[in-house]
Amino acid sequence: MAQNGDAQEQQRAALDARAAAISGNRTGGLRLTEDSITLTLDVAGMDADARELLAADLRRELAAMAGGLPVRVAMIAAKKSRMLIAVGSGKGGVGKSTLATNVALALGALGLKVGMVDADIYGPSQPRLLGREDGRPEAREDKLVPMMSPHGIPLLSMGQLAKPGQAIAWRGPMAGKALEQLVDAHWGDTDVLIVDLPPGTGDIQISMLQKFRPAGALIVSTPQDLALIDADRAITLFRDAGVPIIGIVENMAGYACPHCGEVSDPFGQGGAEAEAARLAVPFLGRIPLDRSIRLASDAGVPPVVQGGDMAAPFADVAGAVHKWIVDHRKGS
Numbered sequence: 001m002a003q004n005g006d007a008q009e010q011q012r013a014a015l016d017a018r019a020a021a022i023s024g025n026r027t028g029g030l031r032l033t034e035d036s037i038t039l040t041l042d043v044a045g046m047d048a049d050a051r052e053l054l055a056a057d058l059r060r061e062l063a064a065m066a067g068g069l070p071v072r073v074a075m076i077a078a079k080k081s082r083m084l085i086a087v088g089s090g091k092g093g094v095g096k097s098t099l100a101t102n103v104a105l106a107l108g109a110l111g112l113k114v115g116m117v118d119a120d121i122y123g124p125s126q127p128r129l130l131g132r133e134d135g136r137p138e139a140r141e142d143k144l145v146p147m148m149s150p151h152g153i154p155l156l157s158m159g160q161l162a163k164p165g166q167a168i169a170w171r172g173p174m175a176g177k178a179l180e181q182l183v184d185a186h187w188g189d190t191d192v193l194i195v196d197l198p199p200g201t202g203d204i205q206i207s208m209l210q211k212f213r214p215a216g217a218l219i220v221s222t223p224q225d226l227a228l229i230d231a232d233r234a235i236t237l238f239r240d241a242g243v244p245i246i247g248i249v250e251n252m253a254g255y256a257c258p259h260c261g262e263v264s265d266p267f268g269q270g271g272a273e274a275e276a277a278r279l280a281v282p283f284l285g286r287i288p289l290d291r292s293i294r295l296a297s298d299a300g301v302p303p304v305v306q307g308g309d310m311a312a313p314f315a316d317v318a319g320a321v322h323k324w325i326v327d328h329r330k331g332s
Contacts, residue, residue, distance in 0.1 A: 015032060019061075022054075023054060037066055038074065039058070041076070083329075085193070085246070087218045088238070089197075090233045090234040094220050094221055097118075097129060098293065100218075101297070101302050103194065108153055109315075110318065112191060115146060115154045115194070116153050117183055119198065120196055120198040122198060124157045124160075125159070126196055127155070128300060129300065130150075141186075150300075154190060180211060192325065218249065219231055219234055219281075221251065221275070231248065235248075246282070247321075249284050250271070250287070251287045252287070253286035253288060253289070
C-alpha cells in the first residue's frame, strides 16, 4: 500500500536508526521503496561468520518493522584510515623499545585505540615488554591477526613468529616483506599504530617510508654526544622523506642513588634538549635511569601499567604525543 511522502520518510528514518543501533553505526545509505529495503553495511575488520550473522539480524529486524518487505544488505569494507607513529633512534641501547611500549599504553589510557608493531626484525623486544611471549599469531585471509597483550594493546612482532633464540639473518628484501606483513594485518578498529623501529637508518626504515609513510616520528636518545650524532641521522632521514618529527625524548637522564638519593648523570645531562633546540624540533621530556623501569620491563608489566613515580615521565611524553595526534587530525 502506497504511503505519502512524509509517512515514508518517517518510516525510512526509523528503519535507518534501528539499523544503526543493531550494527553499531556500521550501516549507511538506507533506501526504502514500496517493494524493498536496501542498505549498505561496512564489514571492515569482521570475519565471515560475524558478517553473515549481522546481515541476518538486519534483514530479520528491518523486515519485521516494515511489514515483511524484503531487505537487501550490500556489504562493503571501507578501508580504515590508520595513523602510524614511528619510534626511532639512530643508536641501539637507548631504551627506544621501552619508551615505545609505555607511550603506546599511555595513549591507550587516554582513549586512543592503539596497536604495537615491533618492526625491529633482528632484535624484537615487544613480546617481552608487553608480556606476550606465549603463542603465535594466526593468519586469516592471508593476513596476520594481532595477539592481544595482557595490558589491552594488540601486538605483532617477528619475535612471535620466530622460534625462541632463533637468529633472524635476513637481507633487506626479506626484512621489508616481514614489515609489510606486520603492518598490513587485521588491526580491526585500531586507529593508531606505534611502530617500534630497529636502531639506525637501514632497510627497515627505508621500506617503511616507501610503503607506509608514518604520520610522524618520535626520536629517542640518551644525552651523550655519540647517541645524539646518530639521532641526528634518524631525524634527517625522516625529514628528507617529509615525515614530521613529533619530538625528541631524552632517556636515561639522571640516576638517583637508592641509598643516599644523590642524583648523578652517567650519560651526561641536557644533551637531547639542546639538540632539539638546535634542530628546531620539540623536546618532549626526560626519562630517568632507574632500576625499577628495567625490572618492570623485564617482567612484562611496564611502569605505565604499574603507576607511581616511574609512570609519570612516560605519561608526560604520551600526553605531548596525544596532543600532536589531535592537532594533526584537525589539520588533515
